[in-house]
Amino acid sequence: MALKNSPDHQHLNLTSASQVEVDKRATTTSTTITTTTITIMQTSEPCSLNFTDPEGNIEILQQPDSGVECNYLVTVYLGYGIEVQVSARGSLLFEDTGGREPSILANESVLMRGLVLRSWSNQISIRFRSDHQPNSGSLLLHYQAFVLSCAFPKEPAGGEVSVTHLHAGGEAFFHCFTGYRLHGPKMLTCRNATTPYWSGKEPRCVASCGGMIKNATYGRIVSPGFPGNYSNNLTCHWVLEAPEGHRLHVHFEKVALAEDDDRLMIKNGNNIDSPPVYDSYEVEYLPNEGVFSTGRYLFIEFTTDGTITSTGAAIRYEAFAKGMCYEPFVKYGNFSSSDSTYSVGAVVEFSCDPGYTLEQGSVVIECVDAQNPQWNETEPACRAVCSGEITDSAGVVLSPNWPEAYDKGQDCIWGIHVEEDKRIMLDIQVLRVGKNDLLTFYDGDDLTANIMGQYSGTKPHFKLYTSMADVTIQFQSDPATNIYGYNNGFVVHFFEVPRNDTCSELPEIANGWKSTSHPDLIHGTVITYQCYPGYELVGSEILMCQWDLTWSGDVPRCEEVMTCQDPGNVEHSRKVITGSRFTVGSTVQYICNKGYTLSGSSLLTCYNRDSNTPKWSERLPKCVRKSDKSDSHTKTHAHTHTEPDISFMYSCILNYFVKLNIPLNRARIMVSTLCITTFALLLFSIYCIELFFLYYVETQGQNLAFLHLFVSCFCRNDHVHSDDEKNVSQI
Template sequence: MQATLTMHALAAAFHSNTHVPVSSTVLKDPEHSTVIPSAATAARAKDVRPGSDEEETTTTTITTTTIITTMQSPVPCQLNLTRPEGYIEAPPQSSSAFHSTMDCSYIITVYMGYGVEVQVMNVNLSEGDKVAFEDVGHRENTMLANESILMRGLVVRSHSNQISIRFHSPRSQAGSVLLRYQAFVLSCVFPQRPLYGDVSVSSLHSGGEAFFSCLTGYQLQGPSVLTCRNASTPYWSGKEPHCLAACGGIIRNVTVGRIVSPGFPSNYSNNLTCHWVLEAPEGQKLHIHFEKVALAEDDDRLLIKNGNSIDAAVLYDSYEVEYLPNEGLLSTSRHLFIELTTDATGTSTGIAIRYQAFAAGHCYEPFVKYGNLTSSDNTWAVGAVVEFACDPGYTLEQGSVTIECMDPNNPQWNETEPACRAVCSGEITDSAGVVLSPNWPEAYDKGQDCIWGIHVEEDKRIMLDIQVLNVGKNDLLTFYDGDDLTAKVLGQYGGSKSRFKLYTSTADITIQFQSDPATNVYGYGNGFVVHFFEVARNDTCPELPEISNGWKSTSHPELVQGTVVTYQCYPGYQVVGAELLMCQWDLTWSGDLPSCERVVSCADPGKVEHSRRVLSGPHFIVGSSIQYICDKGFTLSGNSLLTCFNRGSSGPMWNQKLPRCLPETFEPCSHPGTPNYGIPSSNKLHFQAGETLHYSCLTGHQLLGDPVLHCVPGHPSQWSGLPPVCKAHPAEYDGHRLDVSTAHLRMEGVQVAFATFIPVTLLLIIIIGIYLHFSKAQRKPQQLSLSSNVPYENITGESTFDSSVYETTETREYEVSI
């Protein structure tokens, strides 16, 4: 009975032209009076994998309930999903057939601290379909992806706990998208490391902590610990701190530390007055090392006093001492007072002072900048022996390699600690090392000319790794492939350049650095760092492996410089990467190894000039098509529709060649004629389609009509209008009317005279002919009465006429007969 009712209801609906929405109507529960929107039911259906029993049961319920209820206006496919995972099919199949356009919106919301990860399982879009993924958990929505990049396997991740997916189609037969979503744990972004400091993180997830610290000599400004807090988008509990060099302060219970001027290693500011007080534990003394002292040559000043006040005795005064003591300074008490003052004019790098406290009966801990040391006693007691070494690229200067702590009554080192500096020039025979610009990492001096020579074993070569190059534009760093400056130049550089490598062809290389005498390069980190390594001699590039589903061919049996290796793929596969690899002069290949991947779509066939094309989809997959439509004025030569099909082992290909759009040909227009008193711009007989013809009038005449005619293309081609008319100006027409009338009357008189004279003449000729004929027949004298009055004696034997018509009677008769 219910089935019969269903069929009657459907038939009545269709006969009355009423649309019957299947899943978009308002549903009623047969057992309860509660109204249930079908969208909610659809949401429950989409939260499980398509094809499951739950989905099938729900769909059946929707269909049955919809048929037996009163039909109402359709509800849009707008769903709010809150499960941690599920599937979305956009648009729902049950709704797509009942709307001229389709607009669907899906909002997925998960718990705080989690994000939404959406994977495209299948995509089949029609022309005009739009899909947009937006992160809506922030104050401002963020676009994550759209239909232009939509492809199977694409994964889209939100940055918050809420994501919106919108589907729009302008047609009823819309495409479809199948998506799978799931929640994932969000995390805070890694905090920014403070300048002159460091940061370590226990976890980036909610509850994790970030710990900040500063380098020696800098103080932390801000929180030392930040916590990752849970929210729609996790965030740190505060802003990252900064590490700043303080202008003065009291440092108690000193062990080992460092004092730097504000802004170090950059320049300090003007008008500073900084006071530092160092206080060692009871019974200990203080020792300081000068790492850096660079003051402006004006009134900037550094004072170090043996006490804890400004009135203590002076140990060091930059006004009076030209050179820094390499051994540093010792206090006689547990305090040191340090004062830095700057004026209002120039600035410079400033100061960097290392300090330490040491107990009685011990020497202070030695220190060497840009080097390291080893000691027989790490307590630095009397008898301790220390040996120094410099970091690669630095040279030991101004001191002894080995020192010893002596004198039990007043422990002190028997020699001054050495200094490690990056020097200008040198000869190096190590198998590996570093060449640094002078004074690195400090700025080099202007007007320098430095030469370094690097030598390895004869059967070896040298590889140079230029890691830092930041010199002035007028400064030059030159590499010579040999043991002197006459060798071939490997490269010459100035200014800044990113990291690169060079290889020598010999066992020696010469490096020359020349700084401009007027250079303006100042500051920390300006210069160069060149690492060098001894490498085995090799005149060929390394062997390249074969690739799967393809093969390679070489231009030379040995992989010497300039050899080209060509990679090709089997039918149905395409090369991903560079097809051609060349062995470069530095014996490295010009690119990475390519691969062969199966072709799953046709290549873009390109565009046709003077046409537009219509695509069946965003990608050229098998089965997709392209239709070419020529612009107006052009005709298509070839097939307008190209379809991508799979040719088996050969892979997907287009079924037709690319068509062409040729200019359309039209018949010419004939000359339309010239009006009276008119002048055409051309008198040629035929005009091609698109050409124009201009008209003008003689002086005293006015042109009436269109002065320009166009040859309109067509079959046949036609003029755009009739030729114009040239009419005399009204004033001149009235002035000449009388003359025209008189001339007309005279012409009429002439015409009347001619009309009368000609018939009379013809009649006379006929009468004379008849008369002569009858006279001859009667043998009468053939003389006219007209000539009888002429005296005979005046008649001569010669004719007085040029014409022979009057010579004889016979001749006159002949002429008359004619």
């Protein structure tokens, strides 16, 4: 978007259609005309049209010829502006043309559906150029007039302003506080024009050189030119008259006179011959308690010579009734009171503005002595001090004596400390120091830390950010000269802010915990997540803080474990699994290969033990080679069974025998082998699967029948079975 300002126009606000905002300096209302006239323009010919209705629609179509430029001028009544809403995007330029020079409101780079533009005058121009680009095309606009207004007038220092309204015909009234006189018009009028304006320049409130102040209850008197320097050869007299039955008290805000014949005197009476209660010639320091009148009057005299000048004086006065204490005052601070009339027994507590420190006097004072009411302690003073340690999360650091001039030859150090996981944003709002003065910011808690910035002279508003939870500020003023005065120095606001060099804090997880490789979560920090027993981690166990300050993955979670671990394989065996993923209730059965015997339980069941991790019901078995069975309880006995013309070799383990039943039938041969315990012959401790086949061989005139038999048996947990292959050698 391109923006241009002319002397007659102010900056335009761009807002969304749902919330229209008006620049406070330009307008304060959004009153619209209720009359509605719809104007629709559709043409493919070269175009240059004017619109004068208070409301309307403009539809702009793409032209058939490239390079054709369309101009649309919208003009409404004086005192009204024009609000345009974009209903469909296009490629064009808006200009406010009501002033001496056109001011660009928006171009195609910011146009979007719903965009609202507001002019500062009663006329706008819309230019559309046909170029047949992909982003070109039709555009639908809706406009309506709204009431313009004058900017709010500037309030004068030492005075105030009140306004009837800001539209054309509105009036602004200016008033100065006691001790000041108005320099300029008392009233301004908002005039109607393409852009409404005030009838004149805002007035100033200038400190008076003397005067009679009747019914003086509360106010302030300053020397002419304050807070700047006063003029030469002045003689100013003020007479303060309190209400009947009241006395006067004066607080000294500031007295800075040239070291020659310039003089400030306060006298207890209403004329120049009254006795003095304060004379700048006679005292080196200002009285902290101020001065009092014995009656209704005080006479103040301020005189200067024709040589050097200075800032001058500022005093504050207040009237108080008999039997009461005077109203307290603390410059650059506040106070609270238990009694707004400040009668005997009233308690007042003081506090300072940010950047200032309470010095001298007491934080809490009390009105005492019914016969002669007075405060029991001197009121404190709030001053911007040189150096300090600050642990607040937000605040301000001021140059010494701010806004008064700092002294020459100063070396001040401030330390600001926030929480370890936070950082500090420094907002340097004022920096006006001498070219030989030095303001340095250290990124740490002492002067050996890295220097963030070092400045002299004048610099506009800027900001700094620390990489630590501490910052050290050092100010060194030139010991030779100090040419700077009021409102010169520095004002540094500070705020605790989140770290900008670390990853965000990751949460703890339910039913688990995390461990961190570095407490500050800097680049490269690794966080490891683990789960409590009975739970398993779902997601990444390790997350790393990456260079873009994001974590390498999402935070995992711990879910209750409902499965057993894979029990693994048994050498020389195969396993049969029921269920999926070894869930609770599933089984695993191991079957040894031929020539091996099972040692242990063949069947394992997954079950849950209360809240602990699910376990297998038995330990993993083993498959042992038969020849390795040397123990007396597992030794194998071999036997020979012989039938006529048939010979079998068979064997069973100790305490078992083999029972054979072989019906010799060439059509069908059945072989049954059964191992039965010798201690409980009727109780089967094993079941067998028998496979056999019969074939005939004719040799040497004999018919031989061969029976090949395979036996696979499954024993109970407390038995071991030996498999044998038996051959029928001859039938």
